[in-house]
Amino acid sequence: xxxxxxxxVLAKVVIVLIGVSLAAYxxxxxxxxELGRMQSRMGPNRVGPEGLLQSLADAxxxxxxxxxxxxxxxxxxxxxxxALLIIPIFVAFAVVPFSNDWSFGQTVLHPVISxxxxxxxxxxxxxxxxxxxxxxxxxxxxxxxxxxxSLRASAQMISYEVTLGLSVIGVxxxxxxxxxxxxxxxxxxxxxxxxxxxxxxxxxxxxxAGIMAESARPPFDLPEAESELVAGYHVEYSGARFFIYQTxxxxxxxxxxxxxxxxxxxxxxxxxxxxxxxxxxxxFIAKCYALIFTIIWxxxxxxxxxxxxxxxxxxxxxxxxxxxxxxxxxxxKTIAASLGVGV
Amino acid sequence: xxxxxxVVVTVLAMLLLLLDAVLPEHRKSxxxxxxxxxxxxxxxxxxxxxGSPAQSxxxxxxxxxxxxxxxNTLFLATAILVVLMAPAYLRERALPFGEFYSLLSFAxxxxxxxxxxxxxxxxxxxxxxxxxxxxxxxGLARREKRSNEASLKYFLLGAFASxxxxxxxxxxYGITGQTNLAxxxxxxxxxxxxxxxxxxxxxxxxxxxxxxxxxxxxHAWTPDAYEGAPTPATAFMSVGPKAAAFAALLRIxxxxxxxxxPDYSLLFxxxxxxxxxxxxxxxxxxxxxxxxxxxxxxxxxxxxxxGLAAAQPGAGSDQVAGIPALMFYLFVYTFMxxxxxxxxxxxxxxQVTGExxxxxxxxxxxxxxxxxxxxxxxxxxxxxxxLAGFFGKAYLILAAVHSxxxxxxxxxxxxxxxxxxxxxxxxxxxxxxxxxxxVPLYRSPFIHSMLAVASLATFFVGVFADPFLRFAQGxxxxx
Amino acid sequence: xxxxxxxxxxxILVGMGFTGATFAAAALIRPSNPNPIKxxxxxxxxxxxxxxxxxxxxxxxxxxxxxxVFDLEVVFLYxxxxxxxxxxxFGLMEMLVFVAILLIGYFYAWKKGALDWV
Numbered sequence: 030x031x032x033x034x035x036x037x038v039l040a041k042v043v044i045v046l047i048g049v050s051l052a053a054y055x056x057x058x059x060x061x062x063e064l065g066r067m068q069s070r071m072g073p074n075r076v077g078p079e080g081l082l083q084s085l086a087d088a089x090x091x092x093x094x095x096x097x098x099x100x101x102x103x104x105x106x107x108x109x110x111x112a113l114l115i116i117p118i119f120v121a122f123a124v125v126p127f128s129n130d131w132s133f134g135q136t137v138l139h140p141v142i143s144x145x146x147x148x149x150x151x152x153x154x155x156x157x158x159x160x161x162x163x164x165x166x167x168x169x170x171x172x173x174x175x176x177x178x179s180l181r182a183s184a185q186m187i188s189y190e191v192t193l194g195l196s197v198i199g200v201x202x203x204x205x206x207x208x209x210x211x212x213x214x215x216x217x218x219x220x221x222x223x224x225x226x227x228x229x230x231x232x233x234x235x236x237x238a239g240i241m242a243e244s245a246r247p248p249f250d251l252p253e254a255e256s257e258l259v260a261g262y263h264v265e266y267s268g269a270r271f272f273i274y275q276t277x278x279x280x281x282x283x284x285x286x287x288x289x290x291x292x293x294x295x296x297x298x299x300x301x302x303x304x305x306x307x308x309x310x311x312x313f314i315a316k317c318y319a320l321i322f323t324i325i326w327x328x329x330x331x332x333x334x335x336x337x338x339x340x341x342x343x344x345x346x347x348x349x350x351x352x353x354x355x356x357x358x359x360x361x362k363t364i365a366a367s368l369g370v371g372v
Numbered sequence: 373x374x375x376x377x378x379v380v381v382t383v384l385a386m387l388l389l390l391l392d393a394v395l396p397e398h399r400k401s402x403x404x405x406x407x408x409x410x411x412x413x414x415x416x417x418x419x420x421x422x423g424s425p426a427q428s429x430x431x432x433x434x435x436x437x438x439x440x441x442x443x444n445t446l447f448l449a450t451a452i453l454v455v456l457m458a459p460a461y462l463r464e465r466a467l468p469f470g471e472f473y474s475l476l477s478f479a480x481x482x483x484x485x486x487x488x489x490x491x492x493x494x495x496x497x498x499x500x501x502x503x504x505x506x507x508x509x510x511g512l513a514r515r516e517k518r519s520n521e522a523s524l525k526y527f528l529l530g531a532f533a534s535x536x537x538x539x540x541x542x543x544x545y546g547i548t549g550q551t552n553l554a555x556x557x558x559x560x561x562x563x564x565x566x567x568x569x570x571x572x573x574x575x576x577x578x579x580x581x582x583x584x585x586x587x588x589x590x591h592a593w594t595p596d597a598y599e600g601a602p603t604p605a606t607a608f609m610s611v612g613p614k615a616a617a618f619a620a621l622l623r624i625x626x627x628x629x630x631x632x633x634p635d636y637s638l639l640f641x642x643x644x645x646x647x648x649x650x651x652x653x654x655x656x657x658x659x660x661x662x663x664x665x666x667x668x669x670x671x672x673x674x675x676x677x678x679g680l681a682a683a684q685p686g687a688g689s690d691q692v693a694g695i696p697a698l699m700f701y702l703f704v705y706t707f708m709x710x711x712x713x714x715x716x717x718x719x720x721x722x723q724v725t726g727e728x729x730x731x732x733x734x735x736x737x738x739x740x741x742x743x744x745x746x747x748x749x750x751x752x753x754x755x756x757x758x759l760a761g762f763f764g765k766a767y768l769i770l771a772a773v774h775s776x777x778x779x780x781x782x783x784x785x786x787x788x789x790x791x792x793x794x795x796x797x798x799x800x801x802x803x804x805x806x807x808x809x810x811v812p813l814y815r816s817p818f819i820h821s822m823l824a825v826a827s828l829a830t831f832f833v834g835v836f837a838d839p840f841l842r843f844a845q846g847x848x849x850x851x
Numbered sequence: 852x853x854x855x856x857x858x859x860x861x862x863i864l865v866g867m868g869f870t871g872a873t874f875a876a877a878a879l880i881r882p883s884n885p886n887p888i889k890x891x892x893x894x895x896x897x898x899x900x901x902x903x904x905x906x907x908x909x910x911x912x913x914x915x916x917x918x919x920v921f922d923l924e925v926v927f928l929y930x931x932x933x934x935x936x937x938x939x940x941f942g943l944m945e946m947l948v949f950v951a952i953l954l955i956g957y958f959y960a961w962k963k964g965a966l967d968w969v
Contacts, residue, residue, distance in 0.1 A: 038858045042865050050869075092877045100890040101902075112870040119866040123859045142858035150929060151859070157922075168904070172892040176903045184911055187918040194925040201932040264893055269877030273870060337968040340914075344966040348921070348957070352950060355928070359935060359943050366939065386955045393962035 053279035096268035106169035111273035114162025124148035128310035167262035178261025182252030193239030195351035213296030240285035247328035374427035374436035384410030385477035392470020442847030443487035456822035479505035483616035510601035522600025537580025584617035598666035607713030641681035648674030697767035711826030721814035733807035760834035
């Protein structure tokens with residue numbers, strides 16, 4: 030290890046943090062614009078050209094708002110709740126590889142902060158910690174909507190965490206690794222036919238529903254169902270703390286989209302070998318935004334599902350399919366190995 | 373297959389769970405036959421292994437030798453007798469059959485693995501499997517407040533005790549660097565014994581297991597838990613987990629910590645005297661027969677503990693050694709206690725409570741055979757010759773004398789005399805008082821056959837004690 | 852390699868710094884005029900009744916227990932999945948037994964209505 034290694038890592042960390050925060054704000058704008066178009070509206074169009082600065086204006090507005098902490102609330106938990114949600118989500122970006130290696134002459138730069146061999150496990154572990162922030166926020170505010178919202182949110186998040194974790198077992202078996210970079214390389218063959226979305230389609234459906242439920246996107250946005258819970262667990266939050274909660278939600282969505290692209294869409298790999306002249310990071314971003322577009326599209330199209338439907342879908346549909354899925358992969362691998370066929 | 377009996381019980385437990393979920397309500401009483409069949413098959417496989425050379429499985433976590441065969445016999449006999457006594461009570465109180473048998477099987481599985489464990493980790497996991505199933509069994513009558521209270525008290529104190537136990541195990545691991553029991557013994561043999569840390573470990577482990585076997589002063593949960601739990605569950609709790617906890621005591625304190633025996637012998641002797649004295653004195657005050665039997669079971673824990681205090685590791689097959697006496701007493705205790713509780717369940721089955729001494733008035737006239745059986749069990753629990761309880765106590769007293777603790781033997785004899793007061797009180801109530809009440813007693817072939825088996829065992833294990841003592845001696849050869 | 856985890860440690864520090872800086876910056880520029888009405892918990896404008904930290908439904912506990920069981924199962928599956936090719940048919944059979952035991956519990960919970968949310 031060179032003496033300057035920590036500084037390179039620190040530089041990467043800062044770049045990723047800024048990139049993620051910026052992307053979260055671009056996503057808000059993107060979301061509002063797309064949703065507006067889907068509902069035959071214009072979306073934001075006053076602040077800056079085409080409303081591009083709307084998110085910035087919102088951020089500044091939130092920072093200068095008064096921070097009210099309700100009486101009888103648990104002040105310490107109320108204050109650290111947002112931080113407990115956002116920090117694990119940020120940290121999970123540390124194991125996400127954004128592109129293939131860049132080489133500048135002799136030096137090779139890895140566009141990943143921590144190239145660990147348990148990357149996927151770290152992502153799942155850290156994102157499951159996010160539920161603490163949600164529960165603490167709702168509990169500490171001593172508000173009935175907040176309490177209900179945090180209960181619902183935690184029940185939904187832990188439920189979908191199970192099937193989410195289960196759905197990627199098949200992918201891990203095909204890739205023989207938990208390292209996210211290795212998982213991408215495992216899909217390389219020149220065409221999109223070996224991407225895991227093709228070979229693990231049921232797993233992708235479960236995973237996709239799981240990431241929408243984990244980041245509380247419609248139609249799985251029950252924790253903050255406006256019509257019944259006002260705003261869910263962050264009813265009492267305002268100002269900077271509300272800003273952090275919002276940033277955390279959008280960053281979580283971005284994180285899950287990045288992980289989905291890595292696990293199922295071949296990360297930075299081009300869909301056809303002929304397109305490999307386009308750099309990997311561009312493919313990565315393009316795939317991410319295609320997925321984000323899809324998520325918003327689904328949210329704009331489907332009405333919010335009922336809570337019992339949400340739970341039934343997870344525990345009675347996704348869970349058996351998820352278990353069957355990895356056993357099919359396992360059985361297929363064993364049969365293929367005994368026949369001497371590659372998988 | 374070293375663990376074949378355990379595998380049979382595992383399959384049985386899961387089969388019962390599955391059938392409970394799919395069978396219509398009115399056919400669930402058929403599960404009694406399935407449970408009986410399963411335990412009998414497991415028992416057959418188990419006895420078949422007697423005398424075969426010691427085996428180990430799962431990477432040395434679990435062993436199979438005569439010691440496990442002895443305890444598995446005990447556990448499976450307990451299970452069979454409990455299954456026989458349960459249906460009448462369960463049907464009368466509308467308690468779930470499937471869950472009762474399934475939880476019973478899981479508890480028995482935990483007990484079997486407890487006796488078979490040769491590693492601290494598997495020992496702890498097995499104990500937990502056993503007690504968690506028993507916590508739920510205690511609360512099975514969930515519409516009844518006393519049952520809820522029993523379950524919750526048992527759970528809270530049991531969880532606390534488990535924490536202390538596992539903390540003690542971590543100290544033992546810290547001192548020796550091993551989790552395998554035989555290897556721990558090897559390390560302890562090679563090191564000095566006046567290690568204060570070792571005393572701390574002994575204290576923690578003794579407290580942890582002491583809770584499970586209900587030694588004074590760790591017995592506070594016992595009367596409430598025994599009183600509130602459904603009577604067949606109480607019967608099981610008073611025998612099964614207690615025997616398994618004694619198996620764990622033997623595994624920990626003899627297999628692993630045998631070399632430290634001089635350190636803990638006196639501790640257990642004092643605990644034994646405390647336990648039997650306090651329990652016997654308090655039992656006199658009880659008017660509820662289940663509470664009386666609960667204190668009686670605590671007192672018997674004290675008697676059995678004498679065997680451990682008098683144990684001389686290495687002298688395993690000696691006629692008067694502590695460990696065979698302990699195991700023989702456990703064997704005897706199983707039949708007489710289960711029999712006594714079965715009669716409580718039997719008397720309760722047709723009535724609202726049936727727990728007070730008054731409910732036993734004139735039982736000698738209302739149900740002569742039952743009263744004779746109850747008399748037999750009470751006399752045996754007191755220790756009257758020639759019943760099994762007498763020989764059990766005689767061997768324990770001999771072992772205490774033999775190991776130079778005559779005061780312990782005296783304490784035990786005095787306590788037996790005290791206990792006669794409350795045991796014989798039941799007999800007096802049954803034969804020497806009258807009642808105008810004419811509550812019909814429940815008729816169930818299961819409970820009658822169970823009472824027959826328990827009475828015969830109580831009688832014949834006493835009269836022909838020798839083969840059973842040799843069974844216990846053969847099982848301790850491993851130590 | 853442990854050096855790989857330097858990034859994660861640094862990211863935790865930087866993430867805490869980011870959050871702390873946001874709070875600190877907001878604390879400097881925002882107004883602060885609390886009054887008792889403003890600090891009441893929001894309840895659609897009517898005076899609040901009772902405490903929010905009330906008892907809640909038992910099924911959340913049931914759900915938490917189910918979660919614990921199945922999430923632990925998933926955790927055991929990861930190392931198995933990575934090493935599956937080396938374990939082969941033996942690994943498949945062992946995992947079938949393990950999952951079958953869990954599925955019996957799952958089936959039982961389903962039949963007893965633990966998965967129903969109404």
